[in-house]
Amino acid sequence: xxxxxxxxSQKIFEEAVAMVKRDFEVEENRGAAPLPPNxxxxxxxxKVGAIVLLTDKIxxxxxxxxxxxxxxxxxxxxxxxxxxxxxxxxxxxxxxTPGVLDDTTADFTWTLLLAxxxxxxxxxxxxxxxxxKGWGLMDFLGYDVHHKVLGICGLGRxxxxxxxxxxxxxxxILYTDVFRAPSSIEKDLGARFVDxxxxxxxxxxxxxxxxxxxxxxxxxxxxxxxxxxxxxxLINASRGPVVDEKALVxxxxxxxxxxxxxxxxxxxxxxxxxxxxxxxxxxxxxxxSASRExxxxxxxxxxxxxxxxxSGKRPPNLVNPEVL
Numbered sequence: 559x560x561x562x563x564x565x566x567s568q569k570i571f572e573e574a575v576a577m578v579k580r581d582f583e584v585e586e587n588r589g590a591a592p593l594p595p596n597x598x599x600x601x602x603x604x605k606v607g608a609i610v611l612l613t614d615k616i617x618x619x620x621x622x623x624x625x626x627x628x629x630x631x632x633x634x635x636x637x638x639x640x641x642x643x644x645x646x647x648x649x650x651x652x653x654x655t656p657g658v659l660d661d662t663t664a665d666f667t668w669t670l671l672l673a674x675x676x677x678x679x680x681x682x683x684x685x686x687x688x689x690x691k692g693w694g695l696m697d698f699l700g701y702d703v704h705h706k707v708l709g710i711c712g713l714g715r716x717x718x719x720x721x722x723x724x725x726x727x728x729x730x731i732l733y734t735d736v737f738r739a740p741s742s743i744e745k746d747l748g749a750r751f752v753d754x755x756x757x758x759x760x761x762x763x764x765x766x767x768x769x770x771x772x773x774x775x776x777x778x779x780x781x782x783x784x785x786x787x788x789x790x791x792l793i794n795a796s797r798g799p800v801v802d803e804k805a806l807v808x809x810x811x812x813x814x815x816x817x818x819x820x821x822x823x824x825x826x827x828x829x830x831x832x833x834x835x836x837x838x839x840x841x842x843x844x845x846x847s848a849s850r851e852x853x854x855x856x857x858x859x860x861x862x863x864x865x866x867x868x869s870g871k872r873p874p875n876l877v878n879p880e881v882l
Contacts, residue, residue, distance in 0.1 A: 709761030
């Protein structure tokens with residue numbers, strides 16, 4: 559008897575693939591690039607499940623061509639690459655991988671913050687170009703981090719992890735969010751709730767940890783950037799469209815803020831061209847979760863979600879429980 563067929567849309571860890579192969583016939587795309595939407599839809603037509611990545615677009619057009627599809631397992635916390643409503647209408651389960659990358663993303667947020675504040679990338683490139691002639695008092699002056707004010711936009715799991723790390727730098731922590739955190743969390747983190755405007759005006763570092771929603775698109779634009787200190791630094795390791803990139807370029811050029819550290823971009827993989835040449839910007843290629851331990855756990859969690867859903871169980875991380 560033929561086993562149910564599953565598609566793994568892009569290369570993932572072999573440990574995760576092996577978990578799926580125990581019970582299902584697996585078709586893999588082992589290429590380095592995501593499949594074009596028409597090819598993805600074609601290869602999904604006879605599949606009951608799929609493990610996909612953030613760069614795969616699972617929209618109405620794709621799912622409408624897949625009558626047997628029962629579950630889409632995303633190897634990511636966010637799932638804005640999937641039309642959840644379209645899946646729900648067809649009783650297709652959608653899952654994600656929450657929690658597993660919180661600490662790793664918080665670590666990388668601090669990597670960006672420290673590298674940007676202390677001009678590590680600029681200095682590294684200068685040294686590698688053989689221009690360094692020795693120590694100079696006025697060379698590569700950056701900004702201290704200790705005892706400064708950190709503004710956290712979004713005090714969810716990742717935001718809280720970032721705040722815990724800030725305590726080691728003896729920073730004052732401000733945060734803003736749609737809902738205020740319980741007083742026990744505020745006390746534990748030493749964080750003070752303020753409105754968005756107050757945070758932007760008073761923070762030396764602003765770090766973004768909000769989900770990508772219609773109301774958070776361009777959460778930081780020229781209005782917000784104009785409120786920030788000219789010595790402040792913006793860090794974004796959440797989602798690219800949260801920041802208006804053109805406004806950010808303008809603010810950096812005009813000296814409205816001092817610098818920025820970015821891991822995500824408004825139109826990935828495209829980047830606003832002027833950002834590339836700016837020495838006061840640190841750019842990373844969407845790699846905040848890119849430790850081997852975390853990415854492996856993300857892949858195996860996605861495999862666990864898929865196997866559970868196709869075995870008649872409730873997947874551990876079901877995004878749309880109304881389909882059950």
